[in-house]
Amino acid sequence: MLKCSLDKINSVFEEIAKTAKLYIPADDKDGSAVYKQWENGIEWSSSLNTVRSPKDFFLPQMENLMEFKTEGKNIEVIDNRCETEDFVIFGVRACDVKSFEVLDRVFLSEPVDSYYASRREKGVIVSTACSKPSETCFCKTFGISPEEPEGDVTTWKTEDEIFFKANTSKGEALLEKLSAYTEECDETVVTEQKEKISAIMAKLPLKDLKTDAFGGGKTEEFFNNPVWEELSGSCLGCGTCTFVCPTCQCYDIKDFNTGKGVIRFRCWDSCMYSEFTKMAHGNNRITQKERFRQRFMHKLVYYPENNDGMFSCVGCGRCLSKCPISMNIVKVMKKIGDVDA
Amino acid sequence: MSNREETLIPKVGVITDVRIDTPDIKTFRVVTPDGKKAFDHRPGQCAMLSVPGVGEAMFSITSSPTNEEYMEFSIKKCGCVTDWLHQAEVGQQITIRGPYGNPFPVDDVFAGKNLLFIAGGVGLAPLRSVINYCRHYRDRYGDIDIVYGSRSKDDLLDYNEIIEEWSTDAGVNVHLTIDNPQDGWDGHVGFVPSYVKELGFDTNKTAVLCGPPIMIKFTLEGLCELGFDKTQIYTTLELRMKCGVGKCGRCNVGAKYVCKDGPVFRCDELDELPDEY
Numbered sequence: 001m002l003k004c005s006l007d008k009i010n011s012v013f014e015e016i017a018k019t020a021k022l023y024i025p026a027d028d029k030d031g032s033a034v035y036k037q038w039e040n041g042i043e044w045s046s047s048l049n050t051v052r053s054p055k056d057f058f059l060p061q062m063e064n065l066m067e068f069k070t071e072g073k074n075i076e077v078i079d080n081r082c083e084t085e086d087f088v089i090f091g092v093r094a095c096d097v098k099s100f101e102v103l104d105r106v107f108l109s110e111p112v113d114s115y116y117a118s119r120r121e122k123g124v125i126v127s128t129a130c131s132k133p134s135e136t137c138f139c140k141t142f143g144i145s146p147e148e149p150e151g152d153v154t155t156w157k158t159e160d161e162i163f164f165k166a167n168t169s170k171g172e173a174l175l176e177k178l179s180a181y182t183e184e185c186d187e188t189v190v191t192e193q194k195e196k197i198s199a200i201m202a203k204l205p206l207k208d209l210k211t212d213a214f215g216g217g218k219t220e221e222f223f224n225n226p227v228w229e230e231l232s233g234s235c236l237g238c239g240t241c242t243f244v245c246p247t248c249q250c251y252d253i254k255d256f257n258t259g260k261g262v263i264r265f266r267c268w269d270s271c272m273y274s275e276f277t278k279m280a281h282g283n284n285r286i287t288q289k290e291r292f293r294q295r296f297m298h299k300l301v302y303y304p305e306n307n308d309g310m311f312s313c314v315g316c317g318r319c320l321s322k323c324p325i326s327m328n329i330v331k332v333m334k335k336i337g338d339v340d341a
Numbered sequence: 342m343s344n345r346e347e348t349l350i351p352k353v354g355v356i357t358d359v360r361i362d363t364p365d366i367k368t369f370r371v372v373t374p375d376g377k378k379a380f381d382h383r384p385g386q387c388a389m390l391s392v393p394g395v396g397e398a399m400f401s402i403t404s405s406p407t408n409e410e411y412m413e414f415s416i417k418k419c420g421c422v423t424d425w426l427h428q429a430e431v432g433q434q435i436t437i438r439g440p441y442g443n444p445f446p447v448d449d450v451f452a453g454k455n456l457l458f459i460a461g462g463v464g465l466a467p468l469r470s471v472i473n474y475c476r477h478y479r480d481r482y483g484d485i486d487i488v489y490g491s492r493s494k495d496d497l498l499d500y501n502e503i504i505e506e507w508s509t510d511a512g513v514n515v516h517l518t519i520d521n522p523q524d525g526w527d528g529h530v531g532f533v534p535s536y537v538k539e540l541g542f543d544t545n546k547t548a549v550l551c552g553p554p555i556m557i558k559f560t561l562e563g564l565c566e567l568g569f570d571k572t573q574i575y576t577t578l579e580l581r582m583k584c585g586v587g588k589c590g591r592c593n594v595g596a597k598y599v600c601k602d603g604p605v606f607r608c609d610e611l612d613e614l615p616d617e618y
């Protein structure tokens with residue numbers, strides 16, 4: 001365990017930024033936290049709960065995949081992939097760290113997505129134990145520990161100090177670079193901090209939400225439940241939930257003609273959109289009910305079925321605070337799973 | 342520049358032949374610019390073809406893997422990419438990547454079995470790969486029955502190949518039907534599902550179905566009435582796809598992705614999936 005006075009945090013950031021791009025949650029103009037690239041003057045937000053999840057760092061909202069040059073009947077495929085530069089994301093919440101594992105199981109399974117893999121290899125994740133959860137938070141439901149989040153390095157922040165623990169070789173290498181600012185310490189303060197966080201979490205309104213009703217093999221049990229109709233009735237199909245969700249990874253691939261060639265790019269897509277499954281000859285999810293059901297069945301049944309029981313939700317609470325009609329996964333879990341919480 | 346493999350980055354393919362099969366179906370022969378097959382495949386697998394600037398779409402590979410010179414794709418004109426392909430000429434380059442999905446179990450489950458292929462319209466495209474594979478290794482299989490129907494005689498895909506090659510093979514019985522009577526047609530008239538019931542096949546066969554969803558539904562019911570068990574019947578599905586490898590999140594039916602867990606399914610496996618395909 002290492003520690004450093006918070007007075008020196010900007011020096012720590014400066015040290016990290018010497019060899020890698022550094023991103024930290026910083027306060028935006030409207031007071032909400034957003035990831036910003038650190039430079040002198042950018043202050044670490046007191047909130048870890050960023051509006052947008054950090055999935056952008058590994059699965060950007062839009063990225064170019066390749067280019068084509070066409071001349072007459074001929075086509076040239078231009079593979080202009082480049083390796084990502086080293087980068088560090090500092091101050092990631094426990095839930096968001098867990099979301100990377102959900103994404104990994106999609107993008108790092110065979111055939112590996114090279115674009116994602118490059119960023120995942122170059123990115124170092126520094127998590128921070130979460131002592132300021134929102135009322136919408138329910139990470140504990142998914143067995144996530146806000147007291148001791150995963151990541152290459154775990155940090156704990158107190159009033160005046162920050163504590164570091166490396167979990168991986170990448171994390172050790174990062175802490176090595178910070179040795180001028182840190183000193184060895186025992187775990188007394190961190191243990192106290194963890195207890196404090198546990199006490200805070202125990203007071204959250206969604207603390208009793210359980211996943212017991214859900215998991216792989218439950219398609220038949222839930223698919224034809226008439227409640228989907230009622231739950232999806234007001235859904236606008238806006239896709240906000242899928243965009244703010246750290247684990248939603250559906251994507252589209254499209255071509256853009258630049259006039260000098262064609263760029264094939266990937267962008268986020270949403271299963272909530274009416275054209276998501278639309279083909280030239282038909283659509284297998286015609287109504288919003290079907291699209292709505294797909295999203296939640298995927299998170300609570302299909303994904304766990306294919307991923308050893310792991311759910312595709314980390315309880316970050318973003319969809320709870322952002323949905324314009326206040327529909328969300330918690331309401332779905334309570335209603336469909338008949339769960340009291 | 343990255344050394345990593347990337348399935349989304351396609352190869353260039355050249356259209357070396359365009360055959361007009363029906364008023365809205367053309368069969369495209371594709372090789373690499375140096376004249377080779379783009380990749381090996383198994384019967385029932387698919388490939389992503391694209392026209393840069395227009396789009397990319399998944400197509401079944403209609404030629405048999407035993408064809409070592411080229412691949413063929415029978416494509417119906419019905420959307421952006423297919424419209425564009427239909428106006429393409431010989432020599433036009435496109436892009437190709439694959440193969441994707443699971444093939445029909447031609448070397449284990451089908452071996453030694455009597456086979457019954459049932460197709461409607463462009464649904465023959467994926468089955469042609471299996472039919473020609475089984476014809477190539479004729480002694481590995483029992484009798485082969487092929488029931489194929491379309492709207493009219495002009496809409497029958499691969500008509501010349503069916504008449505000149507399939508119908509003349511020993512132990513291969515071809516049963517053609519069209520939806521409505523037509524001058525110059527003295528064969529059967531009627532829809533595929535009812536024709537299958539009329540023909541009344543023995544249940545000592547493994548059946549392979551492909552066609553419009555409504556045809557599959559009624560043919561499946563008909564086969565079950567004839568005493569077939571769903572474990573004897575295979576089909577191949579089609580849903581919208583972008584990646585082809587189970588990542589873009591588009592083609593799932595329940596927990597299964599058609600691109601990587603399908604497109605070939607045994608009909609009893611389909612019963613376990615939600616009705617969303």
